[in-house]
Amino acid sequence: MDPRQIIRPAKRDLRSLPGKTNIEPTEQANIAEGNVWSWIHEIIVASPVQPVANLGTGFVDFNPPKFVLEAYKEALNNVEYNQYAPITGLPSLKLAVSKIWSPFYERVLNPDTDICICNGAQEALLSSIMAFVRPGDEVILFEPVFELYVVQLKLVGATAVYVPLQPPKGIDTENLTGNDWRLDMRDFKKAVTSKTKAVILNNPHNPLGKVFTLNEIRSIGQICVSHDLLLISDEVYERIAFDTPFTRAASIDSTISARTLTAISLGKLFNATGWRVGFVIGHARLIHHIQNTHAVLAYASSSPTQAACARGLLEAEQNGFWEENRRDVKARVQRICNVLDEIGLPYVKPLGAYFLFVNISKIKLPPTFKFPRTVTKHGSKDWKVCYYMINEIGVASIPGSCKSIVQLVTG
Numbered sequence: 001m002d003p004r005q006i007i008r009p010a011k012r013d014l015r016s017l018p019g020k021t022n023i024e025p026t027e028q029a030n031i032a033e034g035n036v037w038s039w040i041h042e043i044i045v046a047s048p049v050q051p052v053a054n055l056g057t058g059f060v061d062f063n064p065p066k067f068v069l070e071a072y073k074e075a076l077n078n079v080e081y082n083q084y085a086p087i088t089g090l091p092s093l094k095l096a097v098s099k100i101w102s103p104f105y106e107r108v109l110n111p112d113t114d115i116c117i118c119n120g121a122q123e124a125l126l127s128s129i130m131a132f133v134r135p136g137d138e139v140i141l142f143e144p145v146f147e148l149y150v151v152q153l154k155l156v157g158a159t160a161v162y163v164p165l166q167p168p169k170g171i172d173t174e175n176l177t178g179n180d181w182r183l184d185m186r187d188f189k190k191a192v193t194s195k196t197k198a199v200i201l202n203n204p205h206n207p208l209g210k211v212f213t214l215n216e217i218r219s220i221g222q223i224c225v226s227h228d229l230l231l232i233s234d235e236v237y238e239r240i241a242f243d244t245p246f247t248r249a250a251s252i253d254s255t256i257s258a259r260t261l262t263a264i265s266l267g268k269l270f271n272a273t274g275w276r277v278g279f280v281i282g283h284a285r286l287i288h289h290i291q292n293t294h295a296v297l298a299y300a301s302s303s304p305t306q307a308a309c310a311r312g313l314l315e316a317e318q319n320g321f322w323e324e325n326r327r328d329v330k331a332r333v334q335r336i337c338n339v340l341d342e343i344g345l346p347y348v349k350p351l352g353a354y355f356l357f358v359n360i361s362k363i364k365l366p367p368t369f370k371f372p373r374t375v376t377k378h379g380s381k382d383w384k385v386c387y388y389m390i391n392e393i394g395v396a397s398i399p400g401s402c403k404s405i406v407q408l409v410t411g
């Protein structure tokens with residue numbers, strides 16, 4: 001059995017299960033219910049065409065590099081690595097992070113005070129949000145947006161304020177790149193109010209594959225400085241930027257760096273998403289509070305995983321893995337682009353990460369095909385195309401947040 005295909009009852013069916021009580025879930029539990037990922041999962045599991053090729057949820061179907069796997073196996077033989085790690089992270093991993101990332105920021109990252117190792121970037125982001133964002137605060141997100149931020153902000157009672165990344169003309173007919181989508185700084189400035197606490201930037205961007213330019217990030221950072229905002233920079237795909245320079249927000253200048261928290265995922269870097277390890281880098285004044293929220297949310301991250309990543313990072317710096325992986329992802333993206341070229345569907349090609357936005361305006365669905373209410377309630381074609389493809393062709397994608405676009409993940 002595919003371990004991902006765990007079938008849970010839908011919320012609407014829970015009341016018919018045995019064990020009746022009056023125990024009601026919290027607001028937070030309800031917020032987390034019914035996102036696009038669980039919808040896709042349910043449709044995939046129920047599809048008559050099996051197995052479904054899942055190009056929707058970023059599931060990598062190959063192993064992490066051998067040198068990291070070997071380091072993991074060795075770690076398991078060490079008594080120390082089978083017990084709790086220190087709360088803020090294994091010293092060897094924090095040292096490796098400091099060694100590798102300090103030169104980017106032109107300051108020495110103190111392993112104990114400027115870094116917090118977390119259970120994946122997801123927990124790094126939640127720990128950061130919980131450390132600084134209060135109920136009623138507003139947080140600016142750039143749209144289309146990685147849905148996780150929206151849910152995490154709801155969990156703390158904050159309000160997401162959306163600023164659009166504008167699609168270029170020709171989106172319906174031409175192939176474009178993620179970088180053709182632009183942020184209008186006037187829209188961004190207008191979105192800042194007295195309640196704004198933070199901005200979440202994702203670079204390289206999920207789902208557009210946009211790699212923000214130095215000028216764009218500098219402008220975003222300067223607005224954060226002038227309004228005293230926290231900048232949470234989700235850079236989980238930082239080693240997967242191709243054909244274009246990648247700028248780390250915290251590397252621009254000291255005023256931007258002082259308010260920037262950078263989230264990085266070692267799961268993404270090593271194609272080991274199941275290992276659940278990532279980290280936040282920032283100045284000690286900020287990281288201190290994240291170390292506290294992280295201690296409550298997770299206590300510590302997995303010890304052998306951290307030990308393996310510590311060695312893996314140092315080896316990857318020497319053995320060319322980053323470049324090899326970048327080339328590999330680029331080739332995978334190109335394979336899907338070739339297919340889309342062949343069938344004549346325009347797409348947005350990523351310049352970083354592994355997402356492809358595909359324009360589905362040209363697709364004609366059979367008029368008699370019956371869609372369930374969970375699909376028709378959205379009133380847009382992307383949900384229908386996703387549902388149809390899973391059920392009739394056995395390929396899963398994600399509805400884009402624009403009506404005529406679906407997202408494929410090529411990882």
Ligand SMILES: Cc1ncc(COP(=O)(O)O)c(C=O)c1O
Binds near residue numbers: 202234236
């Ligand atoms: C943009 C972005 N940020 C954060 C995460 C979470 O990363 P992790 O698996 O390390 O928790 C993901 C995962 O897909 C992502 O796409």
